[in-house]
Amino acid sequence: RKEVEQDPGPFNVPEGATVAFNCTYSNSASQSFFWYRQDCRKEPKLLMSVYSSGNEDGRFTAQLNRASQYISLLIRDSKLSDSATYLCVVNRHSGNTPLVFGKGTRLSVIA
């Protein structure tokens, strides 16, 4: 089983739709969790960290379920500019250790 698994998509949704991505991780000792966004032919950029209590940043909501070892990203009121690949990222240990990236979920928001 891969350490971090995501549905590759693509998810094709109309503008204004709500879309959710899930990601599962295999290492129960994983300490911290993130969503990164990667535009076509660009570098990944941090979208948001994922906290145990769940967190929201504008139209984006991230949640963590440690018991089931998955994290989720919900995007409300999708915009054309949300079209990108969303990478689920896990840190096995706390602090300064390398992150493990999922292969990404591709989202296309259509007018």
Add this chain to the structure above:
Amino acid sequence: NAGVTQTPKFQVLKTGQSMTLQCAQDMNHNSMYWYRQDPGMGLRLIYYSASEGTTDKGEVPNGYNVSRLNKREFSLRLESAAPSQTSVYFCASSEVYSGANVLTFGAGSRLTVL
């Protein structure tokens, strides 16, 4: 505010040639990384340097060497390039914020080995 700068942005090599990818960061981060990204494979860690003077292997280190020249610079060397090393290479640096390791990436270097 340059962040993480990688050079070159594009390179074409012949099998067996050598080259060095350069990376520099101006954020005073302790840790630096080299990843490669291939279609369908996601980002895979090649080498990392947790601090100046240390380097460690990642998931796919074979065929590569690294040098942490100083706190700012972390280079990746291909001694004898192979077609399997055709990829997009990303350098990143990181700092720990509230216990979480947050990465900043360079713009990437696209390498083709013929």
